Amino acid sequence: MPAQTATQDALDSLFHPRAVAVIGASDDTTKHGYIVLTNIRNTGFKGGIYGVSRRLRQIDGIPCVPDIAALPAGVDTAFLAIPAEAAVQAVRDCARVGMKTVIVGSAGYAESLDAGGAERQRELQAIAAQEGIRIVGPNCNGIYNAHLPLSVGFNTSHAKRQAAGGISIFSHSGALFDAMAGRLAKLGAGLSLFASAGNEADMSVLDYMEYGLTHAPTRVIALLIDSLDDGARFRRLALAAHAAGKHVVALKIGGSQAGAAAAVAHSSRMAGDHAAYRALFKACGVATVQTLEGFMTAAALLDKYGRCPGMLGALSTSGAGASLIADRCEALGVPLAPLRPETIAAIDAHKMFSRIGNPLDLGIFGGMRRSAEVPTLLMTDPDVSVTLALVHSMNPWQGDPYRAAMGAAREASGRPLLLVSPGGLPETELATYARLGIDVFTETDILLEGIGALLTPPPDDVAEPAPATASPLPDRALTEPESLRLLAEYGVPTVPMAECTAAAEAVVAAERLGFPVVLKGVAEGVAHKSDLGLVHVGLADAAAVTEAYAAVKCRTVVVQAMVRGELEAIAGVTRAEGVGLVLIAGLGGIFAEALHDVVTLPIPSSRAAIEAAVAAGSLGRVLSSPRWKHPGSLAPFVDVLMGLQAAALACGERLQAIDVNPVILGAAGAIAVDALVVPKATA
Numbered sequence: 001m002p003a004q005t006a007t008q009d010a011l012d013s014l015f016h017p018r019a020v021a022v023i024g025a026s027d028d029t030t031k032h033g034y035i036v037l038t039n040i041r042n043t044g045f046k047g048g049i050y051g052v053s054r055r056l057r058q059i060d061g062i063p064c065v066p067d068i069a070a071l072p073a074g075v076d077t078a079f080l081a082i083p084a085e086a087a088v089q090a091v092r093d094c095a096r097v098g099m100k101t102v103i104v105g106s107a108g109y110a111e112s113l114d115a116g117g118a119e120r121q122r123e124l125q126a127i128a129a130q131e132g133i134r135i136v137g138p139n140c141n142g143i144y145n146a147h148l149p150l151s152v153g154f155n156t157s158h159a160k161r162q163a164a165g166g167i168s169i170f171s172h173s174g175a176l177f178d179a180m181a182g183r184l185a186k187l188g189a190g191l192s193l194f195a196s197a198g199n200e201a202d203m204s205v206l207d208y209m210e211y212g213l214t215h216a217p218t219r220v221i222a223l224l225i226d227s228l229d230d231g232a233r234f235r236r237l238a239l240a241a242h243a244a245g246k247h248v249v250a251l252k253i254g255g256s257q258a259g260a261a262a263a264v265a266h267s268s269r270m271a272g273d274h275a276a277y278r279a280l281f282k283a284c285g286v287a288t289v290q291t292l293e294g295f296m297t298a299a300a301l302l303d304k305y306g307r308c309p310g311m312l313g314a315l316s317t318s319g320a321g322a323s324l325i326a327d328r329c330e331a332l333g334v335p336l337a338p339l340r341p342e343t344i345a346a347i348d349a350h351k352m353f354s355r356i357g358n359p360l361d362l363g364i365f366g367g368m369r370r371s372a373e374v375p376t377l378l379m380t381d382p383d384v385s386v387t388l389a390l391v392h393s394m395n396p397w398q399g400d401p402y403r404a405a406m407g408a409a410r411e412a413s414g415r416p417l418l419l420v421s422p423g424g425l426p427e428t429e430l431a432t433y434a435r436l437g438i439d440v441f442t443e444t445d446i447l448l449e450g451i452g453a454l455l456t457p458p459p460d461d462v463a464e465p466a467p468a469t470a471s472p473l474p475d476r477a478l479t480e481p482e483s484l485r486l487l488a489e490y491g492v493p494t495v496p497m498a499e500c501t502a503a504a505e506a507v508v509a510a511e512r513l514g515f516p517v518v519l520k521g522v523a524e525g526v527a528h529k530s531d532l533g534l535v536h537v538g539l540a541d542a543a544a545v546t547e548a549y550a551a552v553k554c555r556t557v558v559v560q561a562m563v564r565g566e567l568e569a570i571a572g573v574t575r576a577e578g579v580g581l582v583l584i585a586g587l588g589g590i591f592a593e594a595l596h597d598v599v600t601l602p603i604p605s606s607r608a609a610i611e612a613a614v615a616a617g618s619l620g621r622v623l624s625s626p627r628w629k630h631p632g633s634l635a636p637f638v639d640v641l642m643g644l645q646a647a648a649l650a651c652g653e654r655l656q657a658i659d660v661n662p663v664i665l666g667a668a669g670a671i672a673v674d675a676l677v678v679p680k681a682t683a
Contacts, residue, residue: 025051084108140198165190294449310385565666
């Protein structure tokens with residue numbers, strides 16, 4: 001059995017082949033076999049190009065051979081423009097003539113509804129493992145290397161000579177290539193690499209991402225993804241990109257709550273797909289966007305300016321424009337800089353009326369002839385790393401001083417100054433701004449998405465966790481006492497308790513713990529006990545304990561001290577598909593799912609990141625409120641989360657979810673009074 005070609009070596013031969021073949025070459029101009037073949041030649045590839053066709057000897061001057069075995073030496077990759085049924089054997093034949101990679105363009109594999117499609121995809125995977133060849137797709141539209149150049153695909157943009165630049169696009173969607181490449185061209189940015197991942201029978205988006213890290217012309221890696229197959233690997237690659245000075249921007253599409261709806265644990269139902277991905281991207285320092293237009297705008301700005309961690313300064317020629325920018329920044333989560341007192345004082349000296357703020361209304365200064373320094377003062381504020389100006393077309397007498405002030409501000413600060421003019425600008429004004437090094441856009445929200453990417457904070461500084469002693473988990477959900485004991489081992493403060501199998505034993509335990517107490521029935525497989533009448537609280541004496549024991553109708557009960565507090569929180573861990581284990585935290589009790597207001601963080605996260613995320617959520621705002629009676633409650637709650645993270649790391653791949661609901665917050669700090677640990681189901 002041949003050794004499988006190493007992924008990065010295979011990708012090097014894919015993007016830099018000596019020669020390329022198209023299997024299923026055709027002289028029908030509407031067929032992929034013609035389109036791909038002629039695209040390779042017409043976009044400038046200088047290596048060998050061959051078609052494989054039983055009936056043709058040449059197509060538009062490109063030589064054809066009758067079968068794969070007849071191809072000359074040096075063909076490193078081939079595009080399979082043939083039906084799915086025939087492609088499986090063709091991949092094997094390509095491997096046996098020495099090809100390192102193939103691109104399987106046809107559909108009819110795991111994405112199809114019939115069982116035959118899934119079986120064909122399994123066959124492709126087996127061939128890749130057995131024969132050593134690596135597969136792009138299936139169900140994809142090809143690849144592009146603008147620097148070679150090399151275009152192997154059938155999308156409209158595969159037929160175009162793309163300007164070479166620093167942006168590599170690795171996408172689960174091939175059909176959107178033309179939209180993305182077209183947008184880059186309009187932005188004046190250049191393409192580096194493109195790969196349509198398709199069904200990922202063999203190589204994945206993460207493989208292409210890793211190749212982009214070593215590809216010298218690539219400065220920005222733009223990922224359009226349905227899902228990831230390995231969140232931990234993505235995190236390692238994103239951190240490596242940051243260390244290498246390369247920028248990553250992601251557009252996550254799709255995502256369903258159907259799987260979460262059936263989950264046993266609260267945490268699994270509450271940690272949505274998008275929330276888990278957002279948390280992962282944030283921890284990795286990866287910029288995120290919500291629209292295709294914003295995706296390419298972010299990539300183009302990152303390519304030109306690099307990341308500019310900090311906050312936004314903004315100005316407008318009107319008060320209404322300033323208000324609009326403020327509204328859209330809040331809606332899109334773009335942070336506006338609170339100007340330093342010295343900045344405000346310096347700007348204030350120039351105003352005629354109103355007050356100084358950010359966004360800044362330039363109308364309060366009575367014209368730029370008397371306040372030319374104001375844009376520079378704003379842009380040189382220490383917290384302003386990027387500035388946005390909302391402008392309109394102006395006559396020379398009005399606009400020339402304004403444009404001169406903008407140019408001077410950009411020059412003095414050395415920071416990006418981006419203009420948005422929703423009504424557009426005449427060519428003369430655009431040319432002036434271009435000479436000043438100022439980019440002009442027409443869509444406010446799309447530009448703000450791009451600015452948000454520039455402002456993306458660096459990755460969470462969390463040390464790689466030390467290998468933990470694995471905690472063995474059974475093939476069932478743990479009981480409440482078992483769950484609490486496990487979490488206590490990892491530092492989670494838990495309520496004092498005792499397991500009892502008789503009413504008299506429960507009374508003794510209650511007397512030892514001190515009345516009032518809580519009694520709960522222990523029923524294997526029951527996650528939410530209160531719904532079944534298995535929880536009795538406030539038991540004030542032995543008679544109440546005896547009565548409660550009889551009422552729950554469970555042989556085993558747990559008696560717990562009655563923990564008093566002013567607030568209930570939820571804390572937990574869940575395994576998010578494609579991301580891995582994540583922490584969740586928020587307001588808890590019976591309202592946890594109704595409010596659905598939780599923060600989500602990937603595991604591992606640093607204590608600082610956990611504390612900042614909780615502080616920014618609803619729970620954190622309650623704990624920091626002047627009306628909350630127990631200042632300092634945040635730190636004990638973060639202790640609970642750190643303990644949960646330690647337990648999750650110890651349980652590793654065997655863990656599906658942990659619920660701690662509620663965590664009681666009050667004078668005693670933060671105490672877990674109910675817990676559920678759910679192992680991952682075994683096949």
